[in-house]
Amino acid sequence: MRALFILLAMLFSGGSALAGDLTVSVRDARGQAIRDAVVTVTPAAGVPRGPIRFSWPLRMTQEDLQFQPYVLIVPVGGVVSFPNLDRVRHHVYSFSRGNRFEIELYGRDQSRSYTFNTVGVAAMGCNIHDQMLAYIKVVDTPWAAKSGADGTVTLRGIPAGAATLKVWHPQLVVRGNETAQAVTVTAAAAQRTFTGDFSGRAAVR
Amino acid sequence: MTAGFTLPRLPRFNRLRTRLTVLYMGLFGIALLLAAVAIFNAVGSSARKVVRNEMTASGAVYGQIWASRSDQLQQGAAVLARDYGFREAVATGDEATVRSALDNLRSRQGVDGALMLGVDGYAAATGLNLDAPTLDTLFAGLDRDGVEAGVLTIDGQPYQVVAAPVMAPVLIGWVVFAERLDAAQMRNLEGLSAIPLSASVIVGANAAATDRGTAIVPTAEGPSMRLARPLPSLDRATPAALVLTYPLSRALKPYEPLFLSLTIIGIAGIALLMGGTWLLSLSLTRPITALDDAVHGLQRGEYVEAPVTSSDEIGRLASSFNAMVGDLRDREARLTHMALHDQETGLPNRLALERRAGAVAGGWVLLFGVERFEVVRNAIGYDSMARLIGALGRRIEALADGEPVARVGAGVLGLVVEAADADEAVALAERLVGAAQEPVIINGAPVDITVTVGVADRGRSGSDLASPVDRAAIALDQARAAKRHVAAFDPAVYGDPAGNLSLISELMTALRGGEVTLAYQPKYDFRAERVTGVEALMRWTHPRRGFVPPDLFIGMAEETGHIRPLTEWAIDRAIEDQRTLSAAGHDLLVSVNISGRLLADESFADLAIAAVTSAGARLCFEITETAVMTNPETALRIVSRFADAGISISLDDYGSGLSSLAYLKQIRADELKIDKAFILGLDQSARDGLLVKSTIDLAHGLGLKVTAEGVETPTALALLRGMGCDLAQGYLIGRPVSLSAMIERLAEQPQARGKTAVG
Numbered sequence: 001m002r003a004l005f006i007l008l009a010m011l012f013s014g015g016s017a018l019a020g021d022l023t024v025s026v027r028d029a030r031g032q033a034i035r036d037a038v039v040t041v042t043p044a045a046g047v048p049r050g051p052i053r054f055s056w057p058l059r060m061t062q063e064d065l066q067f068q069p070y071v072l073i074v075p076v077g078g079v080v081s082f083p084n085l086d087r088v089r090h091h092v093y094s095f096s097r098g099n100r101f102e103i104e105l106y107g108r109d110q111s112r113s114y115t116f117n118t119v120g121v122a123a124m125g126c127n128i129h130d131q132m133l134a135y136i137k138v139v140d141t142p143w144a145a146k147s148g149a150d151g152t153v154t155l156r157g158i159p160a161g162a163a164t165l166k167v168w169h170p171q172l173v174v175r176g177n178e179t180a181q182a183v184t185v186t187a188a189a190a191q192r193t194f195t196g197d198f199s200g201r202a203a204v205r
Numbered sequence: 206m207t208a209g210f211t212l213p214r215l216p217r218f219n220r221l222r223t224r225l226t227v228l229y230m231g232l233f234g235i236a237l238l239l240a241a242v243a244i245f246n247a248v249g250s251s252a253r254k255v256v257r258n259e260m261t262a263s264g265a266v267y268g269q270i271w272a273s274r275s276d277q278l279q280q281g282a283a284v285l286a287r288d289y290g291f292r293e294a295v296a297t298g299d300e301a302t303v304r305s306a307l308d309n310l311r312s313r314q315g316v317d318g319a320l321m322l323g324v325d326g327y328a329a330a331t332g333l334n335l336d337a338p339t340l341d342t343l344f345a346g347l348d349r350d351g352v353e354a355g356v357l358t359i360d361g362q363p364y365q366v367v368a369a370p371v372m373a374p375v376l377i378g379w380v381v382f383a384e385r386l387d388a389a390q391m392r393n394l395e396g397l398s399a400i401p402l403s404a405s406v407i408v409g410a411n412a413a414a415t416d417r418g419t420a421i422v423p424t425a426e427g428p429s430m431r432l433a434r435p436l437p438s439l440d441r442a443t444p445a446a447l448v449l450t451y452p453l454s455r456a457l458k459p460y461e462p463l464f465l466s467l468t469i470i471g472i473a474g475i476a477l478l479m480g481g482t483w484l485l486s487l488s489l490t491r492p493i494t495a496l497d498d499a500v501h502g503l504q505r506g507e508y509v510e511a512p513v514t515s516s517d518e519i520g521r522l523a524s525s526f527n528a529m530v531g532d533l534r535d536r537e538a539r540l541t542h543m544a545l546h547d548q549e550t551g552l553p554n555r556l557a558l559e560r561r562a563g564a565v566a567g568g569w570v571l572l573f574g575v576e577r578f579e580v581v582r583n584a585i586g587y588d589s590m591a592r593l594i595g596a597l598g599r600r601i602e603a604l605a606d607g608e609p610v611a612r613v614g615a616g617v618l619g620l621v622v623e624a625a626d627a628d629e630a631v632a633l634a635e636r637l638v639g640a641a642q643e644p645v646i647i648n649g650a651p652v653d654i655t656v657t658v659g660v661a662d663r664g665r666s667g668s669d670l671a672s673p674v675d676r677a678a679i680a681l682d683q684a685r686a687a688k689r690h691v692a693a694f695d696p697a698v699y700g701d702p703a704g705n706l707s708l709i710s711e712l713m714t715a716l717r718g719g720e721v722t723l724a725y726q727p728k729y730d731f732r733a734e735r736v737t738g739v740e741a742l743m744r745w746t747h748p749r750r751g752f753v754p755p756d757l758f759i760g761m762a763e764e765t766g767h768i769r770p771l772t773e774w775a776i777d778r779a780i781e782d783q784r785t786l787s788a789a790g791h792d793l794l795v796s797v798n799i800s801g802r803l804l805a806d807e808s809f810a811d812l813a814i815a816a817v818t819s820a821g822a823r824l825c826f827e828i829t830e831t832a833v834m835t836n837p838e839t840a841l842r843i844v845s846r847f848a849d850a851g852i853s854i855s856l857d858d859y860g861s862g863l864s865s866l867a868y869l870k871q872i873r874a875d876e877l878k879i880d881k882a883f884i885l886g887l888d889q890s891a892r893d894g895l896l897v898k899s900t901i902d903l904a905h906g907l908g909l910k911v912t913a914e915g916v917e918t919p920t921a922l923a924l925l926r927g928m929g930c931d932l933a934q935g936y937l938i939g940r941p942v943s944l945s946a947m948i949e950r951l952a953e954q955p956q957a958r959g960k961t962a963v964g
Contacts, residue, residue, distance in 0.1 A: 093289075095296030095373045125374020127289045133374045170375070 018187040023154040025193045026147045026167060033151025034198050036071040037169040041143040041155055043185070044162040051077065052142045059083065060124070060134060062090050067124065067134030071170075074116050076140045083111040091127035096120065099138065121168070121177070135170055158185045165192070173200035221493060225486040226479060233478050237471045244467060252456040253430060256400065257419045260432040260449050263398040267447055268434060270394065274384070275354040275367050281314040282369035282380040292373045295321060300329055307331045307380070316382045317364070321371070323378035324348065333359060333383055346439030347379050355437035356408060356445035359383065363406045366439055402451040406436065408443050426452040492519045496526060508534050547612040550595035555674060558611035561621045562663050562673045568621040569630040569662050572677040573601060573641060574685070576655040578616030589647045594618065596645050597654070604640050613674060617681070627660065627693045634658040634691045657684045661694040708753065709761045712745070716774050721745045723778050724941035727950075728796070728912060729933045731926050736951065738794035738825070739786075740934065741779045742941045743771070759800075768800045769809055776813055780822040782944050789948045796825040796855060801832020804840040814850040825853035825876065833868050841871055848873040855912070860900065869907065877904040881915020881935070888920050898928045905929065 026037040052075035061068040063085040074080055084090055084106055092103040098118030105128075106112055116122065116138045126132040137144075143155040163185050168178040179196065218224040285291055285306060294302035307319040308331045318333030320343075328340055335343070339359055346352045347368050357366040363386045368379040384390075391404045419432045429452045438445040492514050499511035508530055511523040545557040553561075562570050575581070575597070582590040598610040598618050605620055613619045624630035638658050644651035659681030663673040676694040683699070684692030715721050725739040745753040762768045779795045786793050803809045817824050826847055833840040844854055854874040861880035879900055886893040897913070904911045913925050916935030925933055939950070 093293075095293060095377075100297070123373075123375045125372065130287070130372060130374070 018160045019157045020160055020185050020187045021154060021156045021189040022158055022165075022183070022185060023152055023189065023191050024147075024165070024167070025152045025191070026169070027151060027193060027195050028198045029195065033147070033149065034169060034196075035147050035149050035151060037147040037151070037153070037167055037172070037194075038071060038073055038137045038139075039145060039147065039153040039155065039194075040139050040141050040166045040168075041158050041183070041185070042141045042164045042166070043143075043159050044164070045159060047141050051075065052140070054142075054144070060092075060136065062086055062092070062126070062132070065126075065129050065132060067126075067132055069134070071135045071137060071146050073137050073139055073144050073146060075142075076119050076138055077115065077117055078138070079113050079115045080136060081111050081113040084108055088128070090129070090132075092124055093127055094122040094124045094136075096122040099136070123170075137168060160185050160187050167194050167196065169196075169198055171198045171200045173197040220490070222483070222486040222490045225489070226482045229482040230475060230479050234475060237474060241467060241471060245464070248460045248463065249453075249457065252460065253421075253453065256430045256451050256453070256456045257432075259398065259400045260402060260419060260430060260451060263394075263400075263402060263404075263449055264432050264434045264447070266397055267394055267404070267449075270397070271365070271436065271447075274365065278314065278316060278365070278367040278382045278384065279354060279369055281310060281316070282319075282367060282382045285310045286369040286371045286380040292371055292377075295323065295327075295371055295377060296373050298327075303329045304331055310380075311382075314382065317385045318359075318383040320381040320383070321378055322347070322368075322381055324376055325378075327378065335359060342440045343381065346441065347381075350439075350441055352437055352439050353379075355439040356386070356406065357383065357439040358408050358443065362387070363408050363445065398449075400451060401455070402449050404447065404449050406445060407448055408438065408440075408445045421453065422450075424450060424452065427454045429453060430456070492523060496523055499523075499526060499530075503530060503533075549591045550598060550612055552595060552598045552618070553609050553611035555611060555613045555619070557609070558613060558619045558621065559672060559674055561609065561611070565621050565623060565663075567623050567625070568673075569624045569627075569633075569660055570673040570677040571620055571622055571630070571634050571637065572613060572659045572674070572681045573597070573618040573638070574614075574657045574659070574681045575616035575618075576657060576685075581652065581654065582616075585647060585652060589652075593645050593647050593652060593654070596647070597641065597656075600643075600645075601637060601641050604637050613678070617678070619674060619677065627662065630660050630662070631691050631693050634660050638690050657681060657689075658691045659684055659694065660691065705757065705761050706765075708747075708750075708758060709765045709767055711747070712758060712762060712767060713770065715745060715747070716770065720747065721771075721774070722943065723775060723782060724943060725782070725795075725947045726934060726941040727939040727947070728794075729938045731931060731933065736793070736938070738796060738932070739947065740796040740827070740941075741775060741782070741798075743775060744941075763800050763802055768802055769806065772797070772799060772803055772809070773812060773816075776816055776824070779824060780816060780820045783822055783824075784820075785944060786948065786951075789952065791948070791951050792823075794823055794825050794853065796827050796853075798857065799826045799828050801829055801835060801840075804828060804832050804843050805836045807839070807843065810843045810846055814846060814852070817852055818850055823851075823853075825855050827855040827857040827878070829857050830859065830864055830868055830872070833872060834865060837868065837871075845873055848875075856909075858914075860896070874909055876910045876912055876932075878912045878914055878934075884913050884915040884921055884925075884935070885917065887924055888918055894924065894928075897925070897930075901928050901930055 022041060024039045026034040026039070028034055054073060054075060056073070058072070058074055058078045058080045060072055060080055060082050062082065065086060065088070072080065082092055082103055085108070087108055089105045089107045090103075091105050092112075094101055098120050099116055099122035101114050101122075103112045103114065116136060119138050119140050122136040122138070124132075124134050124136065137146075143158050145153045145155055147153045161184065163183050164180055165183045166178055166180045170177055172179065173196070177200070183192070218227065288306070291303065291306045293299075294306065303321050307321060307329065311319040311332055316332075318330065320328065320330040320333060320335065322328050322340070322344060326340075326344070328335065339357070343357060343366070346355065346357070353369070354365075354367040357364050364383040365386055366381060366383045368381045370376050371378045371380060386406045391406075394404045395402060419430055421428050422431050423429075429450045431451075432449045434447045434449075436445040436447055492512070495514075496511045496519070499509045502509035510527050510530065513520050513523045513527070545553055545560070547554045558570070562568055575594070578590075581593075585593070594612060594616070598612065601618060601620060602608060602610040605622060608620050608622060610618050610620045622630065622633055624633055635658075638656050641656050642654060644653050646652075659677045659679065661673045661676035661680050679699050680692050680694035683695055684690065712721070722744050723741045724744045725741055727736040728738040728740060729735070730737040743755050743759065745755070745758055747753050759768070759771070762771050775797050779797050783793065783795045786795075799813075813826075816822075828844065833844070848854055853876065854872065855876040855878055856869070856872065856874045857878050858880045859877050860883055877900070879897060883893050883897050883900075887897060901911045910931040912932040912934055913921075913930050914934050916922050916925065916933040916937045918937060921935075922933055922937060942950070
């Protein structure tokens with residue numbers, strides 16, 4: 001249903017009827033696969049209008065005194081639910097600029113939600129449990145995904161033509177933990193490898 | 206002390222005592238010094254060990270204090286860093302809230318300064334004034350190096366700094382607490398130590414250079430023990446260290462009384478040892494010193510006895526030395542006596558007399574010579590003669606009021622008398638000689654003796670003879686020659702023998718230099734009534750002395766063996782001069798005097814004969830009869846050889862010396878020359894006339910021509926002519942003149958000269 005929607009969107013976008021797939025392999029300097037890297041592509045021609053939908057649920061679970069998942073990609077304007085599966089209560093907060101929020105103490109099986117209206121990163125913690133940490137990456141393009149255990153990300157159906165490829169990771173040693181590069185998308189499936197320094201520390205606030 | 210062990214070379218000491226003292230003192234001093242060094246080292250190392258242990262303990266304590274304080278501060282910082290409100294204030298940039306929170310916690314914790322430092326460089330500080338470079342340093346330490354507790358220099362002052370990260374939930378910065386490491390802090394630390402050490406924190410290159418662990422370093426308070434403990438530093442480029450120091454002098458202070466008493470004991474020990482050694486060596490070396498003094502005395506010619514104080518080696522050495530000195534003294538006394546006494550008679554000898562003469566001022570030396578000594582000695586025997594001389598000496602000694610009489614020669618006795626002048630001395634000598642000539646009774650028989658005395662004073666007037674004894678001996682000879690009993694030394698008679706000796710050495714030079722010439726005296730022939738011969742006479746005109754008497758230099762030449770070259774020269778000269786005369790038209794027989802000494806010299810004869818024959822000269826050799834008598838055999842043979850060679854022989858000075866008719870017969874002479882002593886008295890004495898007349902007749906009887914010498918008056922000449930004399934020579938005929946003058950005279954009146962003179 002959503003694929004159909006994308007297809008329709010592409011069809012509607014006029015001249016560039018062709019679209020291609022891009023697979024990005026994220027590696028550190030030693031060639032080790034990096035997981036949880038967020039790869040986004042923004043075509044120069046712009047993204048389709050309308051709300052963006054992703055295939056994964058917009059949900060940040062607290063279970064066993066940890067956030068789950070570690071990195072969650074959320075479209076701008078997306079509403080994320082925060083179900084607490086632990087016996088204890090949590091006090092979720094983010095001081096990140098533009099995505100500052102606080103969900104005060106709530107208990108087991110209670111769920112709260114928050115709408116992320118600003119593109120960027122929200123680093124989240126729990127005021128009670130210091131070890132709890134997770135990131136919500138708010139994006140404004142439908143072509144976004146995070147790398148798996150093998151470090152690869154595959155984005156499909158990107159309109160052919162010039163585009164901007166961005167890679168974000170909490171430990172990527174660049175300003176804002178995100179780097180961007182210009183790419184040209186073709187109809188054929190393309191393969192790219194991104195190599196970076198992932199020994200850093202998230203500097204986002 | 207045998208081989209293999211060598212004492213260190215000691216400086217030279219002139220005294221054994223000093224050497225012993227210095228040696229013992231030196232050895233004790235070394236032992237004492239070694240003991241002192243050992244004690245000092247042991248005490249010092251023990252003290253150092255105590256200090257080192259204490260410092261190590263203090264250092265460990267400080268490490269714990271540092272860590273606990275660091276933890277305490279960090280806990281405080283962490284409380285704030287975890288505070289939700291604070292984190293929110295930081296995250297949202299609420300600086301007022303952040304500062305107030307920092308202030309609040311700072312006062313609660315009692316720290317000097319607090320700071321919020323964001324990872325993006327955001328900084329909010331209270332109680333501290335951090336400039337940009339310090340912030341950069343701090344940020345680098347926290348962010349890059351991950352140091353969360355350490356030393357940081359702020360405003361030139363070291364601070365203990367701790368940091369707690371602010372997680373929101375990722376790291377957004379650090380809460381930093383800083384506590385000044387000031388003097389008060391250090392005093393607190395020092396108070397924890399059991400010993401009064403001083404603590405300080407140093408940063409920078411000094412801290413890096415500081416050795417870890419303990420070391421001894423020089424400080425203002427002298428050598429000090431130092432312990433350095435590295436401290437973590439927030440500035441990678443500026444290491445920090447805690448330094449504890451403790452002056453060793455303070456550590457050694459408790460031992461000072463010990464050192465002082467050790468020093469006093471050492472000094473007292475050395476003083477005691479010095480005194481003891483000095484006394485010991487004094488007793489040990491005193492006999493050696495006495496012996497040394499005695500030896501020195503002996504060297505100076507004194508006879509000193511070394512005291513014998515012990516029966517050990519030194520005592521025996523002293524005894525031996527004394528015995529040796531005694532022997533030496535006896536021997537020297539004997540030698541002295543022998544040196545100064547005549548062994549035969551026991552009288553003093555010549556040396557004693559010389560000394561005596563030198564000792565008595567205004568003294569005169571009288572030498573008594575026993576006449577005909579050898580004759581008397583041969584008559585009575587040696588022993589008796591010795592007794593006679595001894596008796597005579599004692600007699601003279603008694604006569605001279607005990608003045609010692611010395612035996613100067615075999616038959617010569619001498620003594621020194623005091624006299625004002627020569628006359629008084631001679632008078633005294635005459636008085637003594639009169640009494641001394643009494644017969645001496647030897648073996649009960651009286652022996653007659655005659656004594657002659659020579660007198661000389663001890664002055665050196667008019668003579669080069671240094672010794673008055675020598676001069677007295679000459680005076681004795683002079684008295685004998687003058688046939689007198691007493692004679693004082695007469696320098697005029699003595700002449701100048703030394704000068705004459707040098708004259709002879711100059712004679713040979715004079716021969717070559719033409720200083721010696723031949724003068725010619727004419728011989729008048731009564732029958733031919735003209736001069737038919739000349740006698741060559743040697744003349745020497747010395748460049749400095751002038752005319753040297755021929756008797757002097759010819760006599761000296763005979764005595765010194767120089768007569769031969771002189772005569773050879775005269776023969777050569779005469780041959781040459783005869784040739785000159787001949788060339789001038791005068792053929793004259795030239796007579797040359799030949800010394801008796803040369804009549805014993807065959808080689809001279811060879812040379813003379815060769816010279817005459819090769820030149821074809823007509824010479825006459827004048828010799829004396831006495832000369833032949835000395836060695837008749839050789840002399841007669843040589844004279845014969847001369848005669849065989851055609852050389853005329855003339856017997857010179859006939860009648861003056863010993864004349865022997867026996868030799869007159871044997872000598873192959875052609876001519877006899879009557880001594881001028883007879884001719885000069887011819888005018889007055891009839892006896893002389895008779896002697897001359899008979900001599901002429903004797904000579905003619907033997908086939909000899911006769912020449913009269915010393916013809917000075919026409920009367921004598923006439924008398925001689927009447928006696929049948931053949932030739933005349935003398936001042937009347939002509940004085941000796943040079944060759945040129947002779948030629949001149951002969952040329953003037955070649956024939957008439959003789960006649961005129963005769964007439």
